[in-house]
Amino acid sequence: MESSKITKACIVLLCLVQSLFFSTAALATLINNGDFSSGLNDWSDASFTGSVTENDGQAILSSGDNTDPFAAVLIQGDDGSFLFDSPIMVDPNVSMLSVDAALLSMLFDPTEQGGSAFSDTLFLAIYDAVDYTFDAVFEIPALGNVAETFLFDMSDWLGRGIAISFELADEDDGFNLSYSVDNVLFTYNNTPVPVPEPESFIMLLVGLTLLARCRKSA
CATH class of the missing domain: 1.20.5 (Single alpha-helices involved in coiled-coils or other helix-helix interfaces)
Known part of the structure; x- marks a missing residue:
């Protein structure tokens, strides 16, 4: 017994x-307020014709009237001036940059002619603080209103200072699009460490x- x-x-x-x-594994991050729990604090809004807002712990990038390749811009590590006063230092053990994104809405824009074969597109730009030849731009192909996780290889920027910029390009497609961005963080060695x-x-x-x-x- x-x-x-x-x-x-x-x-x-x-x-x-x-x-x-x-x-459940915990993902380490060197990015401030990557979950937007503090609104847009630690991020800079460098938008032109579009807008960046915060709603329910997410950053919302929306295109506006007419067209502009940088309609809505949300950046950390720089304020859009490319002076890089406070770049994000990428730890040598970082593997990937993880981002959750979703397409939230598509509204008719009467200020556009609708002649473009391309629709408004969300991009992730990584700007190197020292050498612009390291700069890179990636498309974030979020197509549904349910957030997807996108991973970007950070091996080219290990040990370097960078700025991370989300940029919504407004095309002449006759519509305005809104995207959500959330949970912006670095993962280490592509294998989350169990905590x-x-x-x-x-x-x-x-x-x-x-x-x-x-x-x-x-």
Whole structure:
């Protein structure tokens, strides 16, 4: 009977240990307010004809009247002047830049002729603080109103200072588009490091206590 209790306690303890080491991973970040929980703090709005707003913990980039390749611009690491007074330093262990984005709306724009074969497009631009030859621009092909996660390889900027810029290009397609951007962060070595949650530690302690009592009673 007592042996059965000890066996059960060991099984429970093993499950708790597995839960401890395979709990939800936490992604480290060197980007300030990447989840926009503090509104647009730490970000600069360098928009022209469009706009950048915050809604429900997301940054919303919207195109405006007429056309402009930089209709809505949201940037961190620079204020749009390219002076790079406070660049983001990319840790050498960074692997990817992760971004959640979604297409929220498409509204008719009477100020456009609708002659372009291209629609308004959201881009991610990475600007190097020292050498512009490292600059790169990536399209974020968010097509649905449910956020998708997009990953961008950061191997070219390890140990360098950069600015991260989200840029909505307004094309002459006859429409204005709005995109959401959220959870902007760096991942390390492309493998999230498991970080046990406080509840996991508590459960482990309970399991150890249970095992000790079973052994004592045996």
